[in-house]
Amino acid sequence: MQATDSTPPQPSGSRGHKGYWRAATYFCLLLLAVGATAGVSMYEQFVAQIHDLQQKVQQTAQxxxxxxxxxxxxxxxxxxxxxxxxxxxxxxxxxxxxxxxxxxxxxxxxxxxxxxxxxxxxxxxxxxxxxxxxxxxxxxxxxxxxxxxxxxxxxxxxxxxxxxxxxxxxxxxxx
Missing domain, CATH: 2.60.40 (Immunoglobulin-like)
Structure with missing residues (x-):
């Protein structure tokens, strides 16, 4: 007699879906991080431009x-x-x-x-x-x-x- 494997076979699709959702979650987190970084950078540029324009207005003759x-x-x-x-x-x-x-x-x-x-x-x-x-x-x-x-x-x-x-x-x- 041959020894048989007593573990029941796993459906192949369920393991693949877990990996897919995990990868999608990491990708979304990466997108959020890039978006937040871009938003902060744009805000800093906006503040710098306002400061520069305020200085130009003060230096302009009135x-x-x-x-x-x-x-x-x-x-x-x-x-x-x-x-x-x-x-x-x-x-x-x-x-x-x-x-x-x-x-x-x-x-x-x-x-x-x-x-x-x-x-x-x-x-x-x-x-x-x-x-x-x-x-x-x-x-x-x-x-x-x-x-x-x-x-x-x-x-x-x-x-x-x-x-x-x-x-x-x-x-x-x-x-």
Missing amino acids: LQYVAVLMDDKGEPAMLVTQEFGQPYLQLQRLNSVVEGQEDSMQLWALPASGTAQSLGVLPPKLKTLRLPATASALDAVSKLGMSVEARGGVTQAQGPRLPYLLTGSVIRKAL
Whole structure:
């Protein structure tokens, strides 16, 4: 007589299914780990981009006041700007008008009520320049005017020579 195996035969399909489910579980866990890592990485990149953009915004000039002074023909002749909190006015000539040998151009603040206040004398023939001014120099000003005066400008007591060569409204930019 021959010895027979007393263990009953196992169905071949049940063992294969256990291995399949185990492999599928490991694969899903691997996908979750990769997804979580990618999500964290994308979040970190997003935070870094926001930080970079915030720094760029802080470094970008923020204009507080803008005025375009027009000539007698209604053409833009001078751009006057003041950045928020800066102690100067930035001027840029927009036309080719220059003062004569014995003349100076002087910028005046023209408040809605009261007398004109001198903001400074422009050096001759410069296209762009900065005039020292307080950070609040244009707070109560509704218009600016440019007069032609004797070389070196005139004192506050003398006042501007009229009519103004250039005039324009001051616009306070909403920040």
